[in-house]
Amino acid sequence: MHKPPRPGAIIRDEVLAPLNLSIAEAADRLVMSRDALSRVVSGETGISAELALRLEQAGVSTARAWLSMHANYDLWCAMQQEQPPVRALEDGLSKQRPNSARIANITPDNLHGEIDFGPEVGREVWEG
Structure with a gap:
């Protein structure tokens, strides 16, 4: 699995930049704080279900697509870490x-x- 793009970077590069929207303007349109959107765009926090729904309502893909992108990114990050030995839950x-x-x-x-x-x-x- 190759490293998937961080969803916040997609918002920055594929949504805000082509539309010439500032984070403040986009946050206003998405009815959220500028700081909250800035944290997503900078990678400090991920895409929440609420933000995914707001992006869909704003006409930017679907909520499921945003959550899937976020899950793929989180999974890739977890796969880069050494995992503890795990036993099957279904033994017997x-x-x-x-x-x-x-x-x-x-x-x-x-x-x-x-x-x-x-x-x-x-x-x-x-x-x-």
């Missing part, structure tokens, strides 16, 4: 709970309602 779980295999197959494509995991899956995980 599938024998005790037959629906646990469905939980292991959760992907972004089936988290949007396309697949019905059934009411027992959530209950099984949280009440287990």
Whole structure:
């Protein structure tokens, strides 16, 4: 995986610069403080769900696209760090709970309602 662009840099270089918008003007249009937008653009903080929705409402891509960019950037950064050894959560779980295999197959494509995991899956995980 190559280093994805930081979402704040995309806002600065691909949105504000071509439109000749200052951070103050863009923040005003997005109904947020100049300092908050400046922190995003400078990379001090990431794209929140609220900012992603405001960018979508302002006509700049979709909220899901902004959150996906942010998640990809965060994941890349985490992958650059040494990770501790992790053990599988499902050791012996599938024998005790037959629906646990469905939980292991959760992907972004089936988290949007396309697949019905059934009411027992959530209950099984949280009440287990």
